[in-house]
Amino acid sequence: MTHTTERLVLGDDFMHDPHATAAALRERGPVLPVVLPTGLPAWLVTGYAEARDLLTDGRLSSDGVYDRLERLREAADGKPSSFSADLARHLLNTDPPDHTRLRTLVNKAFTPRTVARLRPRIEEIADELLDGLDTDRPVDLLDAYAYPLPMIVICELLGIPQDDREAFGAWSNVLVSTAPPEEIGAASASMGGYLAELLAHKRTSPSDDLLSALVAASEEGDRLSVPELIAMTFVLLIGGYETTVNLIASGVHALLRHPGQLAALRADPGLLPDAVEEFLRYETPNNLSSPRYTTEPLSVAGVEIPAGDFVVISLMSANRDSARFQDPDRLDVHRPTGGHLGFGHGIHFCVGAPLGRIEGEIAIGRLLGRFPRIEPAVPPGELTWRASTAMHGLHELPVRLG
Template sequence: MNNAPQDNQKPHDRGSAQQSQCPVRPVRSGSSAHTSYLVTGYAEARQALADPRLSKDTAAFFANKGSKRRLHPAVSQSMLASDPPQHTRLRKLVARTFTTGSVAALRPFIEQVTDDLLDAWPTHGEVDVVADLAMPLPVTVICELLGVPEDNRSDVKRWSAELFAAGQPERIDAASHAMAEYMVGLIAERRERPGDALLDDLIRVRDGEDRLSEEELVSLAVLLLVAGHETTTNFIGSALLALLRQPADLERLRREPDLVPGALDELLRRSSPVSVATFRYTTESVTLGGTEIPADTPVQVAIGVANRDPARFPAPEQLDLGRDATGHLSFGHGIHRCVGAPLARAEAELALRKLLARFPNLRLAVPPEDLVWRPTRLVRGLTALPVLV
């Protein structure tokens, strides 16, 4: 389904005039006769994200639907598309890598990568923040964690971008196979020459304790590789744009950089890097916001719109860095809340701190209305963010 407007705005840029009157409503999937339900209210979205009656078992839903898609199972049947107990088991295997303490130990490395990227910027002139910082920073970090060689990282970035190519199912499917086949080969190489990367840890779990099947190993590695940078890339660009459009806030954070960590929640709320949560469907009849959703029906949780529900966040269109925005849904909610959230926050925090400290004259190089958003329904990110330094 693609309900995205045809201009360069995303749904949550437009506000939600019907939000309070209709926080849950049926929608049609383009030319399809099938109905799904769109959740835009904050309370209803939070309930939907945590309700065990909304399954994420994509394979089970589509098993008898006659789908013509050919996504690689490593993508279509990942941890992200599973329910307990399988989800619980898989998540435990990677959760320790992304705890607050583990990420704190990674901060010196993240800081060094950020400095290295910014060292390559000119002292004066135009730079694309997306291409020259927001993308390579999280890609470098997650690839180092997993043990992906530097020579392969451009391919990883390309395949990952293609996985979110809205309205191009064949391109998405092809990218899923390319990514999975690459990971199969990398796993084979790491078995021959093991090291101490996260991928090596997962291989040892598979080969030593036999807690992972080979298919689960490949799927988990692909998921970590993609999810480990997509959200952060989009957020860094969107957050910086929001600050550049409010110079007083930008200057305050430059003067008081210790305020940056606290500002992240409001920036995440107002500039959510996720527009719509990943696929869910009802396993039985569920009532959300007074609306009954029949069993076996897809449910789309519009995170970006829910984060702007005035019933939860007054004056939601305003970026207010003094607001208590904890509770926003940009990292999800419930058992499927983004396991990599601490890493994403650390990368975004250090990127913003360094940008503000090193480039006091940072400003947009083009009018905001000329910026282009990625043509994808699931995530929200700029294709480029040209700035003058």
């Protein structure tokens, strides 16, 4: 992180040593002009109170934000956008009333009651994956368990064929990374093309899955266009497993670094729902909110933000703000739940939150119940975090099970 006369230029520490970087940023102020590691000039919000307020402020718009971002990038490097325009028309890039219409439709699939009916199948998937873990040598818990569980769940829910899931994982990893625009564009084109073909197939050969239901809804006067269907599928796929992968892996990692909390959770599995909330706060899977832009000048914590500027909110930093959470850098599975911004806040609150919560609870609970001994296979300092401003998650989590 280097200082310029106008903006703080954030480097790799913002992704690889995020909590120390966030603490230093909060000391400077809750709202700062920065250049993100992706090159985006924006106002970064790190304070909890400011973050929560701005996440519901109608003067921040998401409508067409991707087009604005691409115009800015193209002006900087002179290259036209190669990102799939269909994928960009998703929930996080729209305002009401379009957002309300889309959200109302998809909310029906992710109510707590609907998700609760998935519990037996999620438990079955978790047990099958645990059966395959090797207890004779170190195993990468992220690759062998935290990643496939939510991937299988969301693909079964949506109706994605099993043979195509590995490709989805590869495309998704690129799309939420800081890869060069050409790589991100290629991954978006591959995913967009595939989804268009899949949705066409669901239209002629529907089955008992969410994608078939979305296609049927569009044919019953709900006015969902083909691009909207593609974008909806994209955001459900990414949001349906990326956050949960990191919730599971980072939650286990946090427990391994805090043996007392691990022992407390083993002694009282009834703490699991509260523990999941603490994992979401302590090691927030979503690094930054989706970018928004000001539709008029704003004054936030004494800082003047001009109209038309980009604003991004550090959910992870807000969740470690001592003005809101007592002793915020301490993991505490007994901490009173509520108030964290792990799934965001406001109209863009994560639509898959009920599913993510139940998957995290089942995955970690089944793991602890199956293996009385779980130990890190490498020193914590050797673990690395993904190069992403969107997601906060480990590259791998080698453990020994017994």
